[in-house]
Amino acid sequence: MKLHFLCICTVIFNSALAASAQSAQSRVLPSSTQMVVVTTHDWNAVEGVLLRYERANGNKRWKLAGDAIPVVVGKNGMGWGAGVLPTDSPAARSLLDPVKKEGDGRSPAGIFRLSTAFGYDPRQPPGWKMPYIVLTPSVECVDDSASRFYNRVLDRATVSPDWHSSEQMLRSDEAYRFGIVVDHNANPPAPAGGSCIFMHIWSGPGQGTTGCTAMPQEKIEALLAWLDPARNPMLVQLPLVQYKKQRKNWHLPKLPKSLDSRGES
Numbered sequence: 001m002k003l004h005f006l007c008i009c010t011v012i013f014n015s016a017l018a019a020s021a022q023s024a025q026s027r028v029l030p031s032s033t034q035m036v037v038v039t040t041h042d043w044n045a046v047e048g049v050l051l052r053y054e055r056a057n058g059n060k061r062w063k064l065a066g067d068a069i070p071v072v073v074g075k076n077g078m079g080w081g082a083g084v085l086p087t088d089s090p091a092a093r094s095l096l097d098p099v100k101k102e103g104d105g106r107s108p109a110g111i112f113r114l115s116t117a118f119g120y121d122p123r124q125p126p127g128w129k130m131p132y133i134v135l136t137p138s139v140e141c142v143d144d145s146a147s148r149f150y151n152r153v154l155d156r157a158t159v160s161p162d163w164h165s166s167e168q169m170l171r172s173d174e175a176y177r178f179g180i181v182v183d184h185n186a187n188p189p190a191p192a193g194g195s196c197i198f199m200h201i202w203s204g205p206g207q208g209t210t211g212c213t214a215m216p217q218e219k220i221e222a223l224l225a226w227l228d229p230a231r232n233p234m235l236v237q238l239p240l241v242q243y244k245k246q247r248k249n250w251h252l253p254k255l256p257k258s259l260d261s262r263g264e265s
Helices: 002-031 217-226 240-250
Strands: 034-040 047-054 069-072 078-080 107-119 132-134 139-142 153-155 166-168 178-182 198-201 213-215 234-239
Touching: 034 240, 047 213, 047 217, 078 234, 178 217, 198 217, 213 217, 234 240
Parallel strands: 034 234, 078 107, 107 132, 198 213
Antiparallel strands: 034 047, 047 069, 069 213, 107 178, 107 234, 139 153, 139 166, 178 198
């Protein structure tokens, strides 16, 4: 009797997750007309490829915009993150799949909003449309999950700091000269779910990050010049196998066959 009851509860729970995912998909994805797609070979791969796609309002068909861009992700690959669609249902996530956690060296996998650009320049570069944060010595990203400001980029001078750990955004290197915030684990942030995820300038091919997605400087500049908040830009970031599995369910762009010798289904 208990086993029968457990089975019924499991079916109801999975159905609720599926309904939640479908509801979120119907609200969020149709409103996006710009999509940045990052794929890697597998969960543990560091190197990947970024493609830009766009479409007209009301059009379901995505069109490739520009050439492929080489990128690197976390030094330990990717793990399922918290984005605009739930990914904790059996239809999306295997029990063996890694899940993004604070400090694990993995980039988040899933679909995420791209919200705010940032940089060292005191003025927003001409032609950029995304909201822009000027990085100063007091701008930090809080990675202390006990803080009420966890996973937020803010100016220390404007709040009463309650954190014991944060990342200084104005760095001594060029990594954050230009970048954009990836809204992972954002609404609201789950403690230890992962924080301070960006797209920014890389150190070079094969050199993974602590959890961000990075690329050459001229490529991130071109990406930031292309992005438009009025078009609700999204980042889709997945290993190739998971991308193929979810492409039709999530109405994602079809990838070029050149990305994978197995081709795109």
